Structures are given as C-alpha cells and as structure tokens.
Amino acid sequence: MSPKILIPALAVLCMACTNSQMKPQKAYIGPSDPVIEDGRMTPEVLLAFGRLSDPRLSPDGKTVLYGVSYTSVEENRSVRNLFVSPVGGGEKIQLTMDGKSIGNARWSPDGSEVYFLQGGQIWKAPFRNNKLGKRVLLSDVPEGISGFALSPDGSQVLYVSGVHSAVERPSDTDPALSKAKAYATEDLMYRHWDHWVEEIDHTFIATLVNGRITRGGSIDILGGEDVLYQLPNGPWGGVEQLSWSPDGRYVAYSCKKKTGKEYAFSTNTEIFIYCPLTGETSCVKSSGGYDTDPVWSPDGNALAWLHMDRDGYEADKTELYVADLLFDRPGEGQGSNPSVRSIRNLTAGFAYNAAGPVWAGDSRSLYFNSLVEGLQGIFRVSSESAEIERLTGEELWYDFGSPFGVLEDGTLLATYCSMDFPTEIVSVKDGVPTPLTSENAHILSRLKEHRTEARQIRTVDGKDMLTWVLFPPEFDASKVYPAIEITLGGPQGTLSQGWSYRWNYCLMAHQGYVVVLPNRRGTTAFGQPWCEEISGDYIGLNMQDYLSAAKALKAEPYVGKMAACGASYGGYSVYYLAGIHGDVYDCFIAHAGIFNEEHMYMTTEEMWFPNWDNGGIPEEYAYTPGEIGPRGDGKTFGGMQQAGSPWSSSPKAVRHYSNSPHLLVKNWHTPILCIHGGSDFRVPVDEGMAAFNAAQMMGVPSKLIVFPDENHWILQPQNALYWHRSYFDWLSRWL
Numbered sequence: 001m002s003p004k005i006l007i008p009a010l011a012v013l014c015m016a017c018t019n020s021q022m023k024p025q026k027a028y029i030g031p032s033d034p035v036i037e038d039g040r041m042t043p044e045v046l047l048a049f050g051r052l053s054d055p056r057l058s059p060d061g062k063t064v065l066y067g068v069s070y071t072s073v074e075e076n077r078s079v080r081n082l083f084v085s086p087v088g089g090g091e092k093i094q095l096t097m098d099g100k101s102i103g104n105a106r107w108s109p110d111g112s113e114v115y116f117l118q119g120g121q122i123w124k125a126p127f128r129n130n131k132l133g134k135r136v137l138l139s140d141v142p143e144g145i146s147g148f149a150l151s152p153d154g155s156q157v158l159y160v161s162g163v164h165s166a167v168e169r170p171s172d173t174d175p176a177l178s179k180a181k182a183y184a185t186e187d188l189m190y191r192h193w194d195h196w197v198e199e200i201d202h203t204f205i206a207t208l209v210n211g212r213i214t215r216g217g218s219i220d221i222l223g224g225e226d227v228l229y230q231l232p233n234g235p236w237g238g239v240e241q242l243s244w245s246p247d248g249r250y251v252a253y254s255c256k257k258k259t260g261k262e263y264a265f266s267t268n269t270e271i272f273i274y275c276p277l278t279g280e281t282s283c284v285k286s287s288g289g290y291d292t293d294p295v296w297s298p299d300g301n302a303l304a305w306l307h308m309d310r311d312g313y314e315a316d317k318t319e320l321y322v323a324d325l326l327f328d329r330p331g332e333g334q335g336s337n338p339s340v341r342s343i344r345n346l347t348a349g350f351a352y353n354a355a356g357p358v359w360a361g362d363s364r365s366l367y368f369n370s371l372v373e374g375l376q377g378i379f380r381v382s383s384e385s386a387e388i389e390r391l392t393g394e395e396l397w398y399d400f401g402s403p404f405g406v407l408e409d410g411t412l413l414a415t416y417c418s419m420d421f422p423t424e425i426v427s428v429k430d431g432v433p434t435p436l437t438s439e440n441a442h443i444l445s446r447l448k449e450h451r452t453e454a455r456q457i458r459t460v461d462g463k464d465m466l467t468w469v470l471f472p473p474e475f476d477a478s479k480v481y482p483a484i485e486i487t488l489g490g491p492q493g494t495l496s497q498g499w500s501y502r503w504n505y506c507l508m509a510h511q512g513y514v515v516v517l518p519n520r521r522g523t524t525a526f527g528q529p530w531c532e533e534i535s536g537d538y539i540g541l542n543m544q545d546y547l548s549a550a551k552a553l554k555a556e557p558y559v560g561k562m563a564a565c566g567a568s569y570g571g572y573s574v575y576y577l578a579g580i581h582g583d584v585y586d587c588f589i590a591h592a593g594i595f596n597e598e599h600m601y602m603t604t605e606e607m608w609f610p611n612w613d614n615g616g617i618p619e620e621y622a623y624t625p626g627e628i629g630p631r632g633d634g635k636t637f638g639g640m641q642q643a644g645s646p647w648s649s650s651p652k653a654v655r656h657y658s659n660s661p662h663l664l665v666k667n668w669h670t671p672i673l674c675i676h677g678g679s680d681f682r683v684p685v686d687e688g689m690a691a692f693n694a695a696q697m698m699g700v701p702s703k704l705i706v707f708p709d710e711n712h713w714i715l716q717p718q719n720a721l722y723w724h725r726s727y728f729d730w731l732s733r734w735l
Contacts, residue, residue: 027099579664615644
C-alpha cells in the first residue's frame, strides 16, 4: 500500500477550519505554502512542513486533540498551536492562533475543559462546540513548569519544575556576586547534553481546588529540594515517566536515585510507587537495569513498565514487564503502598524490543510498538498468557507509534509516518490503516514520487543485511547518478521508515541522489545478537557492512560517485572509514562525530556510554534471552567503572583505543566536511575541530562548520536551512 495514495487522498477532508471570530495574535505563525519547482523537494520545502505531535483522545472517544508547529525561516522560530479532528473523519478545526507556543494539552476527565502549558505555566479553558472559551491561569511557579499530568478525577496535578543542583554558582557563596558567571563542582554530571546543570528536575503534586498552583503549596515527590535526584530522568525523560493510579491515590514513577559519578556511570533507574497521602515510597523491583514508562492497568491491580537488565548499557533488549499488586483492601488502593505479588516478563520469547506500553480497557492485555526487521509495528500481548499478536501488517512500509486510543469496536488510534511523509494520525482496524489527518497534503501532492527498494546485501561473513535504497524521482537505470550512503548514529538504532527533519532521505533522493541505508551490525530491529555485535567492536564487522553495501551499489551501472555521511556514531564511522576505505568513497560528511576516543572518554558527560561500548560487555553481563533478574553473578556495574577507560588493561579497550579514528589520519585523502554544534556536550565540539585541523594538516580538501548555539542537533530554522544548503553544496562539489 503506497503512502502517496493514503496522504493526498484526504486533502479535501482535512482542510483546516477556524472559528470565524478567532483572530491570529501578532506573533502567530501559520501553515506555509512553499514554492515547488518541477515537483522536487528542497530544504526550503522541508522546513515548510507542519509538524503534528502529541495527539490525545477525548473521554467520549469522538475527538482527537493535538498540536501542530509551523516554522518561519525569516523570523527564525516556530510556533505550536492546537487543533481538533473528529475520529469519524472530517475537517480539522483550529482552536488557537497564538504567537507563543502551546504544549502538553490534555482533556479534563469529563472532556469539558482543555488544560495546557504556555509560557512555563498551566492554563485551562472550557471546550464547547469545538471552541476554546476564556482561558484561566492555574499556576504561579517562578521556576517554570515543563510538563504536567492531571489525576484521573481532575482534583490534583503533578508537574515538573527545576530545583537548584549541586553545581555551585558565585552568587551561592556571596549574593553580591550576582553578575559573576562561573560553575564550580567537586563531582561529575556538572553538564548534560546541551546545558550546564544549574538546575535539576523534580516533580511536585498540587491540588486544583483552591487558588493557583504554587511551589509553596505543592508536595515534592522526592521529599524536598535538597534531594539531588532527578525526576524525571534527563535528558530524554518527561512527564510520561510518571503515572497516576486509576483511583488517584498513587503515582508510579521511574527514577535513577543516584548523583555525581554514580549517576554518570549508571543507567540504573527503578520503578517506584509514591502515595501523596502518606508520603510513603516503595520500590517495585530492584534489578540494576534500566526501568522506564510505568503504566497502571485500568483496574489498578497491575503495573506495567519497560525493562533492560544490564546496568550501564543503553541498548540491552527492552522487555515488557508486569507486576501484580496486592493492596490492604484489594481493588480499593487504600492503606499503605501495595506489595508486589508477582512479576512477569511478557516479551521473554519475543526477539525484539518493546516500547510504548498501553493497557487495553479490560486490563487483560497490552499494546506496544516494536521495530521488527526494519519496520515499526503495533503489537498486542496477553498479560496472562504472554501470547503476542502483530496488529499492523509486515507489508505496510510505515513506522507506527503506540496507540493513544482504542475505540469500542477495537479500532486503534495511533500516529504513523514513513520516509515519504511526516507524522500523521491514523486509525487501524483489522490491520488496515486509515488516515485521520493529512496536515501536509498541500505539499506532498505536488511532489514527484520516488521509488524505495528493500534490498538484502550479503555481508563479509555471509549474512543478509536489510538495506533501504531510495531512487530519485523519474529514475532512469540507463543513466548514472551520484549516491549517498548513510552511516547510522547511536551506535545502536535502526534505519526504518521514520521521517527526519535533518537526515531526510526523501529530500536527498529529490536532489538527484541514490540513497543507501544499510542496517549494519548494531541496529536494533533484527534481534539482540545482531545488535550486540557492535559494542566493544566499533572497528569490526559493522564497518565491513558499510563497505559491503557501498561496493554492492557501486557495482550497479547507474551508480557513479558515492559519499558516506553520518552523525554522532555515524560521524565516528565517517572518520574511521576515511582511514580505511581506499577508494570506495569520493567524499565524506561527519556531523557531531567522535574523532579521538581518548579525548571523548574524558570530556563527554554520561560515562556509562563510552565505558560500556569502549570496553566491551563484561563476561558476567553476557546476553541470555528471556532472563529475569541480575546477570551472571549479579555484580553491580559500579565494579566495572574502569573497564572501558583509556587506561584499562581490558583487551577490548586496548584494541578499541589503539584504533581510534584520529590515529588513522595518515591515510586520509578524501574530501571531508566536519559539522558540529558548539553546545554539544555528548560529543564535544573539540572532536569536530580536531578532525578538521588534522585534515587541513594532511592537505585533505576539508571544511569546518560550527554552530555555536546548537547541540547534538541543529534546531533553529535558519541554522537548519544553512546546514542543508552546506550539506548539498559539499556533495555537489565532489560528486
């Protein structure tokens, strides 16, 4: 089934309808109508797409509430506003036309009101006849609120806000030094991802009955601002890491209760249950691994979550666990915190990772999504028998998100996307998807179609590797085209049917390139053994996988020159391939790539990442499918903290550091573009500058682009446009 058929078909049905009396605010940004020449996507067209997110089904099951962000390159900003669409199909209706973004929109329990965040505070407005009424400000928290969740009866709200961290500022020691700018620390984790850790998130609970929400009138779930744990866990965790019980008496949450060096070297989050009435906190299961995404069953008698066993390893197999709970008065959730009666691994026999668990209404099964053989589908698992059923067909070349709603007839509501179109809302009935929104039909319908092929390429050790190949519009096999091979970041991840506003493969194909996407060793959609083959072996078979795919495509008469391009670990791959490829590639582009492994180890922030991957998997953590509980002898990861360091005597670490890309610069001879964000603390900007400096000193044609205010990604619209233009200019020059 072609996505090009599904999306434009709704262009008439999903035209926006705004309330006639609503006028756009002064700073409002609306949808774009970009100039499209000869049916080709350009970077300007890519930035014109509306970005749909965070759909929520109304309590009566009839309406979906969601947000769409529109971008102005001229103003160098985006604004997100709210819409509703009927579940039965029809026009979308715009609820707001604000000049300041609105997020975290949620229905009240009876559907009569909408709560949302704007300007770092919580607001609400009545919802009647597909319109929002007069808004009411509910919170007054000077520190700001970044996310919230209403209790099931709407009487309470939990919200996320910042508290002072352990990092010392001059004004902390002397208020007269308020204009001084410095950070002082005596422990690790003083910076994270893209910011200096002046604050850490805590989660608070407040009532919605009397007056405005204030910090003084709220309960800190962690027990006080002097507690230096982070809730939710950064940099990715949001309010979805906390879950109200159906009766509103408990909150389940995921938290890594560690600080400093322990925090930096560990991924060990646990699932806790907190009772606002008594202040009691209990741990559901202590296992040493990574536990996230807790969700209560509708009857309140069970708790599901996602679990990885091995501490310090971000790409362990993600299992779906369920704990059966026992209350003092079963089913009522009164008295002390519930005890755990039993714990079950529902996906022990499933070869792939689980994500996004959602309970079915009868509390007897769960929905989840999973990347399986290069495509992300929706699955259902029985909480009793652990029997798993795929609900979206393997022939559908889409990536589906987890269901956000289930209708009475069993129809699922979810999001989906592909390499051909960005996120939209879809219903799925008997495995058949039906689009409910078509935000970008006015753009997509004017673009020429291109062909995508799923090719199996033989690796050097005789295995089949799924490689997506995208061809330019109006592809003619009798002609010769330049090609781009994508080196995946992660290092674990998957090249599936996802849509990206940075590495957009459809855009690359529309610029006249054959785009080659190898799912090399380390990708996560092909079972854990394939994923495991990259840890501690960055320089091994996964690099040969890239060369196998490149040589296979260059053997085709229609492929001429080829570039290798990638970000993060993909940037590392570019730097490493530059030293070993011979004459396979004709130019390189590395974004936010690791160049000097020793320097990277001592300048990155979350130490579990280089420690595990650089030292390899300790023997006591060897992978065993379906196991519950600690690995091997049950050692904690703390005892392995030096295993992946440059001073380690581990054979894997010694091999790893002795083959760092910077040691192969003497072999570089191929033109290379190095791009980096100045506020990237995961892979610090020194890595990109060092690679460029080395290329210059070797006489290799090279270019450096640094975005001082960007992190691991390029987020600001004008920076993004410059990034794309520079990317294609470099490819055009050398291919």
